[in-house]
Amino acid sequence: MKLVFGCGISGLAAAQLLKAKKEPVALTDDTPPSPDLLLRLQSLDISFISPKDVSTSTAYEEIIVSPGISFRHPWLLEAKAKEVLLTSEIVLALRYYTGSILSVTGTNGKSTTVMMIEHILRKQGIDAKAAGNIGIPLSQVVLSTPQPEVLVLELSSYQLHWSTSIASQVALFCNFSFDHIGQHQTEKNYFLAKTKVFDSPAPNFVGFITPEIQSLARQWSISLSPSLRVIHTESFPSSLLASANLKEAHNQQNGIYAATACAAFLPNSSTEDLLPSLRDFSYLPHRFERLGQIADTLVINDSKSTTVASTLCALESAPGPCILFLGGIGKGESFAPLLLHKTKIRRVYTFGKTGPQITEDLSMCKPLAFRTLQEALQAFLSVPIEPGGSVLFSPGCASFDEFANFEARGLFFAETIAPFLT
Numbered sequence: 001m002k003l004v005f006g007c008g009i010s011g012l013a014a015a016q017l018l019k020a021k022k023e024p025v026a027l028t029d030d031t032p033p034s035p036d037l038l039l040r041l042q043s044l045d046i047s048f049i050s051p052k053d054v055s056t057s058t059a060y061e062e063i064i065v066s067p068g069i070s071f072r073h074p075w076l077l078e079a080k081a082k083e084v085l086l087t088s089e090i091v092l093a094l095r096y097y098t099g100s101i102l103s104v105t106g107t108n109g110k111s112t113t114v115m116m117i118e119h120i121l122r123k124q125g126i127d128a129k130a131a132g133n134i135g136i137p138l139s140q141v142v143l144s145t146p147q148p149e150v151l152v153l154e155l156s157s158y159q160l161h162w163s164t165s166i167a168s169q170v171a172l173f174c175n176f177s178f179d180h181i182g183q184h185q186t187e188k189n190y191f192l193a194k195t196k197v198f199d200s201p202a203p204n205f206v207g208f209i210t211p212e213i214q215s216l217a218r219q220w221s222i223s224l225s226p227s228l229r230v231i232h233t234e235s236f237p238s239s240l241l242a243s244a245n246l247k248e249a250h251n252q253q254n255g256i257y258a259a260t261a262c263a264a265f266l267p268n269s270s271t272e273d274l275l276p277s278l279r280d281f282s283y284l285p286h287r288f289e290r291l292g293q294i295a296d297t298l299v300i301n302d303s304k305s306t307t308v309a310s311t312l313c314a315l316e317s318a319p320g321p322c323i324l325f326l327g328g329i330g331k332g333e334s335f336a337p338l339l340l341h342k343t344k345i346r347r348v349y350t351f352g353k354t355g356p357q358i359t360e361d362l363s364m365c366k367p368l369a370f371r372t373l374q375e376a377l378q379a380f381l382s383v384p385i386e387p388g389g390s391v392l393f394s395p396g397c398a399s400f401d402e403f404a405n406f407e408a409r410g411l412f413f414a415e416t417i418a419p420f421l422t
Contacts, residue, residue, distance in 0.1 A: 001026065003049070005065025007033055013137035014064050014089040015046050020143060021096065022205070029053050060084055064092050067133070067158040071183055088162035090155065093138035103153045103166060105197045108310040111249065112284055113174060114154040116258035119135055123277040124266060133159060150265075154398035157184065157193040167202045169266045172256050173213050177309030188220045197223060205336070206264040207259070208364055231260050236271070242274040248288060248317035286410035288314055294422035296387040297323075298415060302394035304408025308333045311396035321346035321389040325376060326362075328397030328409070330354035335361040335396065346389060349376040353401040373402060373409070377416050391417075 004015045018025040025048040027033075033041070033048055035331045041048050054075060062085040065076065067216045094101070102117055104110050110134075114130045119146040122127035129148035131141045132291045134157040141148065153166070161183075173194055178195060186191035207228045215247040217224045222339075244259075246252040257273040266274075279383045283289065292297065302314045308329075315322060315338060326335065326349050335358045338345070348367035359367045370376040385391075403409040 001060055002062045003060045004064045006069050007323045008066055010137045010276050011066040011172055012090045013139035014092055017139040017143055017390055019046055025343055047397045049417060050181040056181040064089055065157055081372050086162060088159050090138050090159050091163045093142045097142050097147060099147060100150045102265060103155055103168040103171040103197050105155045105194050106139045108179045110154050113254045113257050114152050116255055116278060117152045117261055119281050120152055120258060120262045120274050120277045127154055138149040155197055157190055158197040165199055165201050168200045169202050170206050170261050171197045172261050173197055173210045174210060175415055176213060176216060177307055206376060240272060240275055250317055252314045259385060276331045284409060294420050295385045297385055300390055300392050301410050301414050303406045305394040306397055307396050308335055308337055308396050312337055314392060314394040315341050318390045318392045320344035321345045323391045325393045326358045327351035327355045329401045330397045349380055353375040354397050379419060391407050
């Protein structure tokens with residue numbers, strides 16, 4: 001019997017995959033399932049085991065751990081002590097996949113890079129599909145018929161923690177800033193989880209890092225394979241980036257990462273050859289998404305920003321002077337690094353649980369503090385807006401104090417501000 005721990009989209013997809021492969025499987029979760037979920041499980045003939053009835057003394061041959069489950073959950077610690085196999089939904093799904101794999105990890109921008117890789121490969125006539133942490137469970141993709149020729153995997157540190165030997169042909173670790181402190185506890189642990197993206201047994205494997213990743217590995221005395229290649233984004237001419245319609249600095253980097261990964265995968269191709277394929281790439285919603293203008297001021301929805309590093313990246317690319325919205329549930333980071341661009345910041349609105357800390361960290365910008373995003377937006381929209389520059393909604397925090405996820409937060413921002421746009 002295999003046990004899937006976690007009833008989110010990844011866990012449910014894993015259970016459905018195992019059921020389709022005629023493997024005995026049950027689901028469990030700390031949170032009781034909703035009536036709708038129970039009905040769905042019944043229709044799939046998948047059992048739900050109440051947490052109080054779960055015991056690792058039962059001979060589960062394997063526990064598939066969903067992303068987000070605490071690494072130190074008592075069941076998992078007990079199971080590990082009893083040498084029960086613990087694995088990720090990613091590794092489980094790959095047992096039933098025979099095509100090629102390109103993998104991407106990093107703290108920020110990996111979703112965009114993954115979608116850019118998918119786009120470039122499709123432009124080359126290859127049936128590529130993005131999956132993983134991007135919101136599409138790999139088990140769901142593997143169940144499709146026919147399976148895609150190439151998988152482009154976005155891999156989070158949670159997924160990599162429970163994974164071993166993902167047979168990627170190409171892997172990329174593109175950037176790093178401290179996140180998920182509750183799980184990893186230290187920056188080094190988080191970094192080490194990310195480096196597991198390079199644990200590939202595939203012949204002719206090619207791995208890429210950036211100078212930042214190389215420097216951090218040296219700082220922490222972490223030994224990375226000398227065969228890893230370093231991507232230097234500054235070596236590409238602006239004319240080439242313009243031909244790919246890559247305008248902002250962060251998307252220029254993402255595009256170079258994507259094209260470089262594809263060039264390593266495709267025979268007789270180069271990064272320079274492939275970059276122009278991105279000219280008609282459609283950017284992700286809620287990631288530096290241009291919504292329109294208010295009084296000749298550009299409005300940008302960057303709700304996907306949940307870290308200070310991500311907001312810093314957006315601030316660097318946004319036209320100045322900038323009206324900045326920050327808030328939600330922070331991740332133990334200081335927001336002081338944003339002061340590197342204090343001369344570019346016109347005004348700051350803070351909101352949410354971490355709003356008071358942000359207000360203190362950015363006190364020299366004299367932030368306007370509010371309890372909720374709705375209150376902050378009402379205040380913003382009640383006064384005339386100076387023309388020029390931008391309004392940047394890039395919270396730098398998780399959304400869970402007010403919203404189900406960053407998508408719901410971004411949609412609320414976009415819908416609230418829509419009547420004022422031109």
